[in-house]
Amino acid sequence: ERTFITTLTKKMAEDLTDYFKEMGVKVKYMHSDIKTLERTEIIRDLRLGVFDVLVGINLLREGIDVPEVSLVAILDADKEGFLRNERGLLQT
Numbered sequence: 001e002r003t004f005i006t007t008l009t010k011k012m013a014e015d016l017t018d019y020f021k022e023m024g025v026k027v028k029y030m031h032s033d034i035k036t037l038e039r040t041e042i043i044r045d046l047r048l049g050v051f052d053v054l055v056g057i058n059l060l061r062e063g064i065d066v067p068e069v070s071l072v073a074i075l076d077a078d079k080e081g082f083l084r085n086e087r088g089l090l091q092t
Helices: 010-022 036-048
Strands: 002-006 027-030 053-056 069-074
Touching: 010 027, 010 053, 027 036, 036 053
Parallel strands: 002 053, 002 069, 027 053
Antiparallel strands: none
16 A cells, blocks of 8 residues: 655655655655656655655646555645635536
8 A cells, every 4th residue: 555645845845755765664765856767766766665754745746647646634624725715616
């Protein structure tokens, strides 16, 4: 079973990844500072079970399809900038 965790900022993704590592969870993060080739390798490793949790920003907005993922956690989904805009809740 694999998990996506979506955060609002790069720092939040990195900090949460560090926390999970301290707890013994096999985890990696992915955001725009990660090169495209490395992102592909990260997704491959997630699918192969090298690690179980992927933390990042915009994971759900990029049309990613990973059937092995059974849980998606959206941190701070109530904050403006993720699911909300000036007018209201957006459906994704």
